[in-house]
Amino acid sequence: MRVQEAPFDFGAEAGRFAAAQDSAGAVVTFTGIVRDLPGGGLRAMEIEHYPGMTERAIAAIEAEAVSRWNLLDSLVIHRFGALPPGDVIMMVATAAPHRADAFAAAEFLMDYLKSRAPFWKKEITAEGAEWVAAREEDEDALRRW
Amino acid sequence: MRVQEAPFDFGAEAGRFAAAQDSAGAVVTFTGIVRDLPGGGLRAMEIEHYPGMTERAIAAIEAEAVSRWNLLDSLVIHRFGALPPGDVIMMVATAAPHRADAFAAAEFLMDYLKSRAPFWKKEITAEGAEWVAAREEDEDALRRW
Protein backbone atom coordinates (compact mmCIF):
# COMPACT_ATOMS: atom_id res chain seq x y z
CA MET A 1 0.00 0.00 0.00
CA ARG A 2 1.22 3.45 -0.83
CA VAL A 3 -0.17 6.86 0.12
CA GLN A 4 1.71 9.50 -1.81
CA GLU A 5 1.56 12.98 -3.30
CA ALA A 6 3.58 12.11 -6.41
CA PRO A 7 1.88 10.92 -9.59
CA PHE A 8 2.26 7.25 -10.44
CA ASP A 9 2.12 5.33 -13.69
CA PHE A 10 -1.03 3.21 -13.54
CA GLY A 11 -0.10 1.05 -16.53
CA ALA A 12 3.35 0.30 -15.15
CA GLU A 13 1.92 -0.54 -11.71
CA ALA A 14 -0.83 -2.73 -13.16
CA GLY A 15 1.64 -4.53 -15.43
CA ARG A 16 4.09 -5.11 -12.59
CA PHE A 17 1.32 -6.37 -10.30
CA ALA A 18 0.03 -8.85 -12.90
CA ALA A 19 3.55 -10.03 -13.78
CA ALA A 20 4.36 -10.68 -10.11
CA GLN A 21 1.55 -13.24 -9.78
CA ASP A 22 2.60 -16.83 -10.19
CA SER A 23 -0.54 -18.70 -9.29
CA ALA A 24 -3.33 -16.23 -9.97
CA GLY A 25 -5.61 -16.79 -12.92
CA ALA A 26 -7.42 -13.47 -12.52
CA VAL A 27 -6.27 -9.91 -11.94
CA VAL A 28 -8.72 -7.01 -11.56
CA THR A 29 -7.71 -3.37 -11.34
CA PHE A 30 -9.67 -0.23 -10.61
CA THR A 31 -8.35 3.23 -11.41
CA GLY A 32 -9.92 6.49 -10.32
CA ILE A 33 -9.28 9.49 -12.56
CA VAL A 34 -9.96 13.17 -11.78
CA ARG A 35 -12.99 14.09 -13.89
CA ASP A 36 -13.52 17.63 -15.04
CA LEU A 37 -16.80 19.24 -13.97
CA PRO A 38 -19.72 19.13 -16.40
CA GLY A 39 -18.94 22.05 -18.71
CA GLY A 40 -15.30 22.15 -17.59
CA GLY A 41 -13.63 24.59 -15.22
CA LEU A 42 -12.05 22.27 -12.67
CA ARG A 43 -8.56 23.52 -11.89
CA ALA A 44 -7.70 20.79 -9.45
CA MET A 45 -9.11 18.19 -7.13
CA GLU A 46 -7.42 18.74 -3.82
CA ILE A 47 -7.18 15.67 -1.65
CA GLU A 48 -6.60 15.97 2.08
CA HIS A 49 -5.91 12.95 4.24
CA TYR A 50 -5.11 11.94 7.81
CA PRO A 51 -1.52 10.69 7.82
CA GLY A 52 -1.19 7.62 9.99
CA MET A 53 -4.88 6.79 10.12
CA THR A 54 -4.97 6.53 6.31
CA GLU A 55 -2.38 3.76 6.30
CA ARG A 56 -4.07 1.97 9.21
CA ALA A 57 -7.49 2.16 7.56
CA ILE A 58 -6.20 0.86 4.22
CA ALA A 59 -4.28 -1.97 5.90
CA ALA A 60 -7.45 -2.94 7.80
CA ILE A 61 -9.54 -2.86 4.62
CA GLU A 62 -7.04 -5.05 2.77
CA ALA A 63 -6.84 -7.52 5.66
CA GLU A 64 -10.63 -7.74 5.68
CA ALA A 65 -10.66 -8.44 1.92
CA VAL A 66 -8.08 -11.20 2.33
CA SER A 67 -10.18 -12.79 5.08
CA ARG A 68 -13.34 -12.75 2.98
CA TRP A 69 -12.15 -13.92 -0.42
CA ASN A 70 -9.67 -16.36 -1.88
CA LEU A 71 -7.21 -13.60 -2.64
CA LEU A 72 -3.53 -14.07 -3.47
CA ASP A 73 -2.45 -10.45 -3.56
CA SER A 74 -3.76 -6.90 -3.44
CA LEU A 75 -2.42 -3.42 -3.99
CA VAL A 76 -3.75 0.01 -3.06
CA ILE A 77 -2.12 3.27 -4.14
CA HIS A 78 -3.84 6.54 -3.21
CA ARG A 79 -2.61 10.06 -3.85
CA PHE A 80 -3.17 13.28 -1.94
CA GLY A 81 -2.50 16.93 -2.78
CA ALA A 82 -3.79 19.01 -5.72
CA LEU A 83 -4.52 16.88 -8.79
CA PRO A 84 -5.42 18.35 -12.21
CA PRO A 85 -8.25 16.84 -14.30
CA GLY A 86 -7.11 13.66 -16.04
CA ASP A 87 -4.70 12.70 -13.28
CA VAL A 88 -4.94 9.25 -11.76
CA ILE A 89 -6.12 9.62 -8.14
CA MET A 90 -5.75 6.07 -6.98
CA MET A 91 -5.74 2.42 -7.97
CA VAL A 92 -6.64 -0.91 -6.51
CA ALA A 93 -5.50 -4.28 -7.84
CA THR A 94 -6.51 -7.78 -6.75
CA ALA A 95 -5.22 -11.19 -7.79
CA ALA A 96 -7.07 -14.45 -7.21
CA PRO A 97 -7.26 -17.97 -8.63
CA HIS A 98 -10.72 -17.19 -10.03
CA ARG A 99 -12.35 -14.08 -11.42
CA ALA A 100 -15.32 -13.91 -9.04
CA ASP A 101 -13.02 -13.42 -6.05
CA ALA A 102 -10.83 -10.88 -7.84
CA PHE A 103 -13.87 -8.82 -8.88
CA ALA A 104 -15.65 -8.99 -5.52
CA ALA A 105 -12.54 -8.08 -3.55
CA ALA A 106 -11.76 -5.12 -5.83
CA GLU A 107 -15.30 -3.77 -5.48
CA PHE A 108 -15.21 -4.29 -1.74
CA LEU A 109 -11.88 -2.45 -1.45
CA MET A 110 -13.26 0.44 -3.49
CA ASP A 111 -16.48 0.68 -1.49
CA TYR A 112 -14.52 0.80 1.75
CA LEU A 113 -11.87 3.20 0.49
CA LYS A 114 -14.65 5.57 -0.62
CA SER A 115 -16.27 5.84 2.77
CA ARG A 116 -13.94 4.44 5.42
CA ALA A 117 -10.44 5.69 4.54
CA PRO A 118 -9.79 9.25 5.76
CA PHE A 119 -9.58 11.18 2.49
CA TRP A 120 -11.52 14.33 1.65
CA LYS A 121 -11.86 15.86 -1.79
CA LYS A 122 -12.21 19.54 -2.60
CA GLU A 123 -12.97 20.94 -6.04
CA ILE A 124 -10.98 24.02 -6.98
CA THR A 125 -12.47 26.22 -9.72
CA ALA A 126 -12.07 29.86 -10.79
CA GLU A 127 -15.07 30.62 -8.55
CA GLY A 128 -13.50 29.14 -5.46
CA ALA A 129 -13.25 25.86 -3.64
CA GLU A 130 -15.91 23.42 -2.57
CA TRP A 131 -15.70 20.25 -0.49
CA VAL A 132 -17.16 17.24 -2.25
CA ALA A 133 -20.12 15.91 -0.28
CA ALA A 134 -20.23 12.22 0.55
CA ARG A 135 -22.77 10.45 -1.63
CA GLU A 136 -25.65 8.50 -0.16
CA GLU A 137 -24.97 5.72 -2.68
CA ASP A 138 -21.44 5.29 -1.39
CA GLU A 139 -22.71 4.68 2.13
CA ASP A 140 -25.40 2.35 0.75
CA ALA A 141 -22.77 0.44 -1.24
CA LEU A 142 -21.15 -0.68 2.03
CA ARG A 143 -24.28 -2.46 3.14
CA ARG A 144 -24.03 -5.18 0.52
CA TRP A 145 -20.86 -6.68 2.03
CA MET B 1 -11.21 -5.48 -30.01
CA ARG B 2 -8.31 -7.68 -30.98
CA VAL B 3 -8.08 -11.44 -31.41
CA GLN B 4 -4.45 -12.39 -31.85
CA GLU B 5 -1.87 -15.11 -31.41
CA ALA B 6 0.94 -12.75 -30.38
CA PRO B 7 1.55 -11.89 -26.72
CA PHE B 8 0.56 -8.40 -25.63
CA ASP B 9 1.75 -6.15 -22.82
CA PHE B 10 -1.14 -5.91 -20.37
CA GLY B 11 0.34 -2.99 -18.42
CA ALA B 12 1.00 -0.97 -21.56
CA GLU B 13 -2.52 -1.67 -22.87
CA ALA B 14 -4.15 -0.81 -19.55
CA GLY B 15 -2.11 2.38 -19.22
CA ARG B 16 -2.92 3.46 -22.77
CA PHE B 17 -6.62 2.72 -22.26
CA ALA B 18 -6.79 4.75 -19.04
CA ALA B 19 -4.80 7.64 -20.54
CA ALA B 20 -7.12 7.82 -23.55
CA GLN B 21 -10.15 8.57 -21.35
CA ASP B 22 -11.03 12.22 -21.05
CA SER B 23 -14.30 12.12 -19.18
CA ALA B 24 -14.21 8.82 -17.34
CA GLY B 25 -13.77 8.80 -13.59
CA ALA B 26 -13.47 5.02 -13.35
CA VAL B 27 -11.51 2.42 -15.27
CA VAL B 28 -11.74 -1.30 -14.49
CA THR B 29 -9.55 -3.97 -16.07
CA PHE B 30 -9.63 -7.73 -15.92
CA THR B 31 -6.69 -9.89 -16.97
CA GLY B 32 -6.74 -13.65 -17.36
CA ILE B 33 -3.43 -15.43 -16.83
CA VAL B 34 -2.57 -19.06 -17.68
CA ARG B 35 -2.40 -20.86 -14.33
CA ASP B 36 -0.25 -23.90 -13.90
CA LEU B 37 -2.04 -27.08 -12.80
CA PRO B 38 -2.09 -27.87 -9.07
CA GLY B 39 1.30 -29.49 -8.56
CA GLY B 40 2.63 -28.08 -11.83
CA GLY B 41 3.18 -29.84 -15.14
CA LEU B 42 1.23 -27.63 -17.54
CA ARG B 43 3.26 -27.18 -20.71
CA ALA B 44 0.81 -24.94 -22.44
CA MET B 45 -2.80 -23.88 -22.59
CA GLU B 46 -3.80 -24.21 -26.22
CA ILE B 47 -6.63 -21.94 -27.27
CA GLU B 48 -8.64 -22.67 -30.39
CA HIS B 49 -11.15 -20.20 -31.76
CA TYR B 50 -13.59 -19.72 -34.63
CA PRO B 51 -12.17 -16.91 -36.77
CA GLY B 52 -14.92 -14.58 -37.92
CA MET B 53 -17.49 -15.68 -35.36
CA THR B 54 -15.11 -14.72 -32.54
CA GLU B 55 -14.96 -11.12 -33.69
CA ARG B 56 -18.74 -11.01 -34.26
CA ALA B 57 -19.47 -12.46 -30.83
CA ILE B 58 -17.13 -10.06 -29.04
CA ALA B 59 -18.53 -7.07 -30.94
CA ALA B 60 -22.06 -8.15 -29.97
CA ILE B 61 -21.07 -8.59 -26.31
CA GLU B 62 -19.46 -5.14 -26.23
CA ALA B 63 -22.49 -3.54 -27.91
CA GLU B 64 -24.74 -5.17 -25.33
CA ALA B 65 -22.58 -3.81 -22.48
CA VAL B 66 -22.72 -0.30 -23.94
CA SER B 67 -26.51 -0.52 -24.16
CA ARG B 68 -26.86 -1.64 -20.53
CA TRP B 69 -24.47 0.64 -18.67
CA ASN B 70 -23.27 4.20 -18.82
CA LEU B 71 -20.05 3.19 -20.50
CA LEU B 72 -17.64 5.52 -22.27
CA ASP B 73 -15.21 2.99 -23.67
CA SER B 74 -14.35 -0.69 -23.63
CA LEU B 75 -11.54 -2.89 -24.86
CA VAL B 76 -11.25 -6.65 -25.32
CA ILE B 77 -8.04 -8.43 -26.31
CA HIS B 78 -8.06 -12.24 -26.50
CA ARG B 79 -5.26 -14.50 -27.62
CA PHE B 80 -5.31 -17.92 -29.27
CA GLY B 81 -2.61 -20.53 -29.87
CA ALA B 82 -0.35 -22.33 -27.36
CA LEU B 83 0.28 -20.22 -24.23
CA PRO B 84 2.77 -21.20 -21.51
CA PRO B 85 1.86 -20.83 -17.79
CA GLY B 86 2.14 -17.22 -16.68
CA ASP B 87 1.18 -15.82 -20.07
CA VAL B 88 -1.63 -13.31 -20.27
CA ILE B 89 -4.56 -14.93 -22.12
CA MET B 90 -6.84 -11.97 -22.44
CA MET B 91 -7.92 -8.66 -21.01
CA VAL B 92 -11.01 -6.54 -20.74
CA ALA B 93 -11.10 -2.85 -19.86
CA THR B 94 -14.08 -0.58 -19.24
CA ALA B 95 -14.30 3.16 -18.66
CA ALA B 96 -17.31 4.93 -17.15
CA PRO B 97 -18.17 8.12 -15.29
CA HIS B 98 -18.80 6.08 -12.12
CA ARG B 99 -17.28 2.93 -10.69
CA ALA B 100 -20.48 0.87 -10.43
CA ASP B 101 -20.95 0.95 -14.20
CA ALA B 102 -17.29 0.20 -14.92
CA PHE B 103 -17.31 -2.81 -12.57
CA ALA B 104 -20.65 -4.21 -13.73
CA ALA B 105 -19.78 -3.88 -17.41
CA ALA B 106 -16.38 -5.56 -16.92
CA GLU B 107 -17.96 -8.49 -15.06
CA PHE B 108 -20.68 -8.77 -17.69
CA LEU B 109 -18.11 -8.80 -20.51
CA MET B 110 -16.13 -11.51 -18.71
CA ASP B 111 -19.17 -13.67 -18.04
CA TYR B 112 -20.19 -13.49 -21.69
CA LEU B 113 -16.69 -14.01 -23.06
CA LYS B 114 -16.35 -17.14 -20.91
CA SER B 115 -19.42 -18.85 -22.29
CA ARG B 116 -20.55 -17.08 -25.45
CA ALA B 117 -17.42 -16.27 -27.42
CA PRO B 118 -16.15 -19.25 -29.46
CA PHE B 119 -12.91 -20.11 -27.70
CA TRP B 120 -11.91 -23.55 -26.45
CA LYS B 121 -9.06 -24.33 -24.09
CA LYS B 122 -6.93 -27.46 -24.04
CA GLU B 123 -4.39 -28.30 -21.37
CA ILE B 124 -1.15 -29.77 -22.69
CA THR B 125 0.92 -31.80 -20.19
CA ALA B 126 3.62 -34.47 -20.47
CA GLU B 127 0.81 -37.04 -20.21
CA GLY B 128 -1.11 -35.67 -23.14
CA ALA B 129 -3.77 -33.12 -23.91
CA GLU B 130 -7.17 -32.54 -22.39
CA TRP B 131 -9.98 -30.19 -23.34
CA VAL B 132 -11.07 -27.95 -20.49
CA ALA B 133 -14.71 -28.65 -19.63
CA ALA B 134 -17.11 -25.74 -19.38
CA ARG B 135 -17.91 -25.00 -15.75
CA GLU B 136 -21.46 -25.03 -14.47
CA GLU B 137 -20.72 -21.78 -12.54
CA ASP B 138 -19.80 -20.00 -15.75
CA GLU B 139 -23.17 -20.82 -17.28
CA ASP B 140 -24.89 -19.84 -14.02
CA ALA B 141 -22.99 -16.54 -13.96
CA LEU B 142 -24.80 -15.47 -17.13
CA ARG B 143 -28.19 -15.68 -15.45
CA ARG B 144 -27.60 -12.74 -13.18
CA TRP B 145 -27.54 -10.25 -16.08
Add this chain to the structure above:
Amino acid sequence: MIEVLYFAWVRERIGIPRETVETGAKTVAGLVDELRAREERYAAAFADTSALRVALDQELADFDASLKGVREVAFFPPMTGG
Protein backbone atom coordinates in the same frame (compact mmCIF):
# COMPACT_ATOMS: atom_id res chain seq x y z
CA MET C 1 -24.48 -27.10 -50.37
CA ILE C 2 -23.53 -25.98 -46.95
CA GLU C 3 -20.17 -25.41 -45.24
CA VAL C 4 -19.92 -27.44 -42.03
CA LEU C 5 -17.22 -26.54 -39.48
CA TYR C 6 -16.06 -28.48 -36.44
CA PHE C 7 -14.12 -27.15 -33.46
CA ALA C 8 -12.28 -28.50 -30.42
CA TRP C 9 -13.01 -32.16 -29.62
CA VAL C 10 -15.75 -32.33 -32.27
CA ARG C 11 -13.09 -31.49 -34.87
CA GLU C 12 -10.70 -34.04 -33.38
CA ARG C 13 -13.32 -36.78 -33.24
CA ILE C 14 -14.46 -36.25 -36.82
CA GLY C 15 -10.90 -35.72 -37.98
CA ILE C 16 -11.40 -32.68 -40.20
CA PRO C 17 -11.95 -28.97 -39.43
CA ARG C 18 -14.51 -28.38 -42.19
CA GLU C 19 -16.25 -29.85 -45.18
CA THR C 20 -18.83 -28.98 -47.77
CA VAL C 21 -21.99 -31.03 -47.33
CA GLU C 22 -24.76 -31.73 -49.79
CA THR C 23 -27.90 -31.92 -47.70
CA GLY C 24 -31.65 -31.84 -48.01
CA ALA C 25 -32.09 -31.36 -44.26
CA LYS C 26 -34.51 -28.63 -43.23
CA THR C 27 -33.12 -28.18 -39.70
CA VAL C 28 -29.89 -28.54 -37.78
CA ALA C 29 -31.27 -31.69 -36.15
CA GLY C 30 -31.96 -33.12 -39.62
CA LEU C 31 -28.39 -32.39 -40.68
CA VAL C 32 -27.06 -34.00 -37.50
CA ASP C 33 -29.10 -37.14 -38.27
CA GLU C 34 -27.60 -37.29 -41.78
CA LEU C 35 -24.05 -36.83 -40.47
CA ARG C 36 -24.55 -39.43 -37.71
CA ALA C 37 -25.62 -41.98 -40.31
CA ARG C 38 -22.41 -41.53 -42.31
CA GLU C 39 -19.68 -43.14 -40.25
CA GLU C 40 -18.81 -44.17 -36.74
CA ARG C 41 -16.63 -41.05 -36.12
CA TYR C 42 -19.63 -38.82 -36.87
CA ALA C 43 -21.91 -40.98 -34.74
CA ALA C 44 -19.37 -40.63 -31.89
CA ALA C 45 -19.05 -36.86 -32.27
CA PHE C 46 -22.82 -36.35 -32.33
CA ALA C 47 -23.72 -39.05 -29.78
CA ASP C 48 -24.95 -36.48 -27.25
CA THR C 49 -26.03 -33.20 -28.78
CA SER C 50 -26.81 -31.79 -25.33
CA ALA C 51 -23.00 -31.56 -24.96
CA LEU C 52 -22.77 -29.60 -28.22
CA ARG C 53 -23.45 -26.10 -29.42
CA VAL C 54 -24.30 -25.00 -32.94
CA ALA C 55 -23.80 -21.73 -34.80
CA LEU C 56 -25.56 -20.79 -38.05
CA ASP C 57 -23.66 -18.24 -40.11
CA GLN C 58 -21.61 -17.46 -37.00
CA GLU C 59 -24.53 -16.87 -34.65
CA LEU C 60 -25.41 -19.28 -31.84
CA ALA C 61 -28.59 -21.21 -32.66
CA ASP C 62 -30.70 -24.14 -31.49
CA PHE C 63 -30.69 -27.64 -32.90
CA ASP C 64 -34.27 -27.24 -34.11
CA ALA C 65 -33.38 -24.07 -36.07
CA SER C 66 -34.10 -23.97 -39.81
CA LEU C 67 -31.23 -24.26 -42.30
CA LYS C 68 -33.07 -22.13 -44.85
CA GLY C 69 -30.61 -19.67 -46.42
CA VAL C 70 -27.80 -20.79 -44.12
CA ARG C 71 -24.36 -21.05 -45.70
CA GLU C 72 -22.22 -22.03 -42.73
CA VAL C 73 -22.99 -24.39 -39.84
CA ALA C 74 -20.52 -24.93 -37.00
CA PHE C 75 -20.59 -27.61 -34.30
CA PHE C 76 -18.54 -27.36 -31.13
CA PRO C 77 -18.55 -28.05 -27.38
CA PRO C 78 -19.57 -25.35 -24.86
CA MET C 79 -17.13 -22.46 -25.05
CA THR C 80 -14.37 -21.97 -22.52
CA GLY C 81 -12.99 -18.52 -23.29
CA GLY C 82 -11.81 -15.79 -21.02
Add this chain to the structure above:
Amino acid sequence: MIEVLYFAWVRERIGIPRETVETGAKTVAGLVDELRAREERYAAAFADTSALRVALDQELADFDASLKGVREVAFFPPMTGG
Protein backbone atom coordinates in the same frame (compact mmCIF):
# COMPACT_ATOMS: atom_id res chain seq x y z
CA MET D 1 -4.30 16.34 27.88
CA ILE D 2 -5.51 15.11 24.53
CA GLU D 3 -4.48 15.89 20.96
CA VAL D 4 -7.46 17.06 18.91
CA LEU D 5 -7.20 17.04 15.11
CA TYR D 6 -9.53 18.63 12.57
CA PHE D 7 -9.79 17.79 8.88
CA ALA D 8 -11.43 19.22 5.73
CA TRP D 9 -14.15 21.80 6.42
CA VAL D 10 -13.99 21.18 10.17
CA ARG D 11 -10.35 22.28 10.07
CA GLU D 12 -11.24 25.30 7.91
CA ARG D 13 -14.13 26.33 10.13
CA ILE D 14 -12.13 26.08 13.34
CA GLY D 15 -9.10 27.59 11.67
CA ILE D 16 -6.42 25.23 12.96
CA PRO D 17 -5.44 21.66 12.04
CA ARG D 18 -4.75 20.48 15.60
CA GLU D 19 -4.45 21.54 19.19
CA THR D 20 -3.75 20.09 22.58
CA VAL D 21 -6.81 20.22 24.81
CA GLU D 22 -7.04 20.01 28.59
CA THR D 23 -10.33 18.24 29.22
CA GLY D 24 -12.21 16.45 31.95
CA ALA D 25 -14.74 15.04 29.51
CA LYS D 26 -15.49 11.35 29.83
CA THR D 27 -16.85 10.86 26.30
CA VAL D 28 -16.47 12.32 22.83
CA ALA D 29 -19.86 13.99 23.23
CA GLY D 30 -18.64 15.62 26.44
CA LEU D 31 -15.54 16.92 24.66
CA VAL D 32 -17.70 18.28 21.84
CA ASP D 33 -19.85 20.13 24.39
CA GLU D 34 -16.74 21.71 25.90
CA LEU D 35 -15.38 22.74 22.50
CA ARG D 36 -18.77 24.14 21.40
CA ALA D 37 -18.87 26.32 24.49
CA ARG D 38 -15.52 27.92 23.69
CA GLU D 39 -16.12 30.17 20.70
CA GLU D 40 -18.48 30.73 17.81
CA ARG D 41 -16.16 29.01 15.28
CA TYR D 42 -16.26 25.82 17.37
CA ALA D 43 -20.02 26.09 17.81
CA ALA D 44 -20.33 26.43 14.02
CA ALA D 45 -18.08 23.45 13.31
CA PHE D 46 -19.92 21.25 15.78
CA ALA D 47 -23.44 22.56 15.12
CA ASP D 48 -24.59 19.25 13.60
CA THR D 49 -22.58 16.25 14.77
CA SER D 50 -24.63 13.94 12.54
CA ALA D 51 -22.63 15.52 9.68
CA LEU D 52 -19.37 14.64 11.46
CA ARG D 53 -17.26 11.56 12.04
CA VAL D 54 -14.84 10.97 14.89
CA ALA D 55 -11.73 8.81 15.19
CA LEU D 56 -10.10 7.83 18.50
CA ASP D 57 -6.41 7.00 18.19
CA GLN D 58 -6.96 6.69 14.45
CA GLU D 59 -9.90 4.27 14.60
CA LEU D 60 -13.45 5.32 13.69
CA ALA D 61 -15.63 5.60 16.78
CA ASP D 62 -19.00 6.86 17.98
CA PHE D 63 -19.75 10.15 19.71
CA ASP D 64 -20.78 8.32 22.88
CA ALA D 65 -17.44 6.47 23.04
CA SER D 66 -15.29 6.83 26.16
CA LEU D 67 -12.15 8.97 26.07
CA LYS D 68 -10.44 6.82 28.67
CA GLY D 69 -6.81 6.24 27.64
CA VAL D 70 -7.31 8.05 24.34
CA ARG D 71 -4.43 10.26 23.20
CA GLU D 72 -5.68 11.49 19.84
CA VAL D 73 -9.19 12.52 18.80
CA ALA D 74 -9.96 13.58 15.23
CA PHE D 75 -13.09 15.26 13.89
CA PHE D 76 -13.93 15.35 10.20
CA PRO D 77 -16.78 15.17 7.70
CA PRO D 78 -17.76 11.85 6.03
CA MET D 79 -14.87 10.60 3.93
CA THR D 80 -14.77 10.98 0.18
CA GLY D 81 -11.82 8.88 -0.92
CA GLY D 82 -11.36 6.62 -3.92
